[in-house]
Amino acid sequence: MEIKYDLQPKDIWAYFKNVRTFSEKFRYRYSYIKYIFWPLGLYLIQFSILLLQSAPLSYALIHPLFYTFIGAFIIGPLLMELLFYVKYKMYVIKYERLKNKKIIFLVDGCEFTLTEGTNFYKWANIHRVVEDETHYFIYINDNKCIILPKHCLELEENQHVKQILKEGVEPYIEYQTPPVSNKLVKVGVTMMAFFFCLLLFNNWLENSSYLAKQNVYDLFEGIENNDDPKELLDSELTLKDSVTMGKINQVGRKVYTLSESNQNQKEWRQLSNLLIRANELVIERDQITQVYSGESEYWQMGDITFKIMPDHYVDVHYATNQRANSQETQTVVEFLNIEVYMTLNEEIDILLNEVEFSTSDIDFTEGKGSGLLGLSDRYQLDENSKLINADGAQKNINDITGIYILVQWKSKNADKIQEEKIIYSPVSY
Known part of the structure; x- marks a missing residue:
């Protein structure tokens, strides 16, 4: 008896559903992943994160249960369904795999022809046959099978094929898709109740x-x-x-x-x-403090104090006695710009502060003009900070290899802007 036919995508999907029910290898692997590896992995990841965050042990043990339940019984099955669907689409996208099938039933076995070639399988070597409402699934091994749709057969052919397979293959399984049972409904309700209780418990714990x-x-x-x-x-x-x-x-x-x-x-x-x-x-x-001081010909710039709070911030405090040194500089300046730089590891200059003054802002008469740079600035040590190394480590006080202030000013009768670089050095007490 010879049958020629073409498969349709729905026939492949029917096989994917059938193999999940009858393949021992698949059920073993699926159960292992779904009920052991996946929940245990989710739980251990959350538990480890909480321990790294120094959470109390009781909290670290109990808190992950809620999210593990969600991952294992809601996200996990949905993810598996998605993976099956992707695998199914990858198979049927090669349309030639569905065309030109031929199966010949012989006394001692069956001969199956694909586009790649022809194979003969003895009845004794066939793993099992599963018949459902729409297909015959002739399993060559535990999870590989020949798919024979019933819609390709006439009524007499269908009866003949069924008789041949029943007589030739053991086991022959007649499978009817079960309706949704009351038992499954009860299991679902129980799971949802358990999930709701976990939700309430997690909310209380938080x-x-x-x-x-x-x-x-x-x-x-x-x-x-x-x-x-x-x-x-x-x-x-x-x-x-x-x-x-x-x-x-x-x-x-x-x-x-x-x-x-x-x-x-x-x-x-x-x-x-x-x-x-x-x-x-x-x-x-943890706070580290270092004071830097510098001398200038034209300007009196006070000490700069660095307070480094590891993993959090750096405070830069400027003394309040910045002013011009000479009487001449005090009276003739009409423009002033001050820039404070920090050099890291002798190669990176970071601008910490910049202040520019116009004529109306400047009053360098005796006792005036102090606190030009403000009192202090704070630099947070986040991942975008210039005070963080490329590997994520924080710069420390030993990385500061230089502090200098660049002062630019213009006198009323001068043609160009003057500039002085004031080098600062650590002060030892």
Whole structure:
């Protein structure tokens, strides 16, 4: 008996659905990925991130459960369906794979012809046959099969094919697509109820005063969970070595956000005061200060103080006694421009401050003209800062290899602008 036919895309999709039900290899791999590797991977990633953020262990263990549930039972299956669909489209996009099929049923087996060639399969070597409402799936191995659509067969041919396959292949499986059962509905309702409970629990955990308190207490050495925050404020506190200004700010944002809705404002004020104490301690521990001084023929430019708070900011403080040195310079200047530069690693010049004055702004009479550069400037150390290395590391005080101020001015009777570069050096105390 010989049958010639062409496949349609819907026949390939029917095979993809059938193999997911009857292929042991596929079901084993799918179950392993869906129920073990995927949830466990999601959980461990979230758990590791929370530990790196110094979250309390109890929070790090419980918090990822909600998102792991979403990933494993909602996002995971949708992602698998998407992958199957992409694989299906990649197969049918080569249309010649669907054309010119021929199968010949013989006494001891079947001969199947594709565009690539002809293969003969003995009945004893065929893995199984699955018949559903629309197709015969003749599996050559666990997940590879010959697809024979019933719409290509006449009624008598269909009955004959069924008889040949039933007699020749063991096992022969007659499969009817099951309706949605009450059992599946109950499982779905149970899963949704569990998901909703996790949602409520996660929301409580996110807004828990207990958790915020633990985050604050975790900044200090030797503090127990039941310690009174008021008593702690009156005691000698010690920061953990791992605590940074960034960590304090992260905890502070959570505490201040939750305090808006918390009824126990007294406790939140005490926690806020503990955060202030932590901020003071980390500045005392980590802040690096260096003073630079320079001399000029025409100008008196005060000391410049650098205060570096690692991983957070750099404060540049200018002394308030910048003024012209000589009486002549005090009276004849009609234009003044001051630029402050920092040299890093002897190759990168960073402009820290620039101030330009017009005639109406300048009064260099005795006792006037001080504080030309302002009191201070702060530079945040974010990823876009010039004070961050290419590898993300922060510049430190040892990277500063030079400080200089470039002063440009024009006297009333002068034809051109004068310029002086004032070199600053570290001051040792």
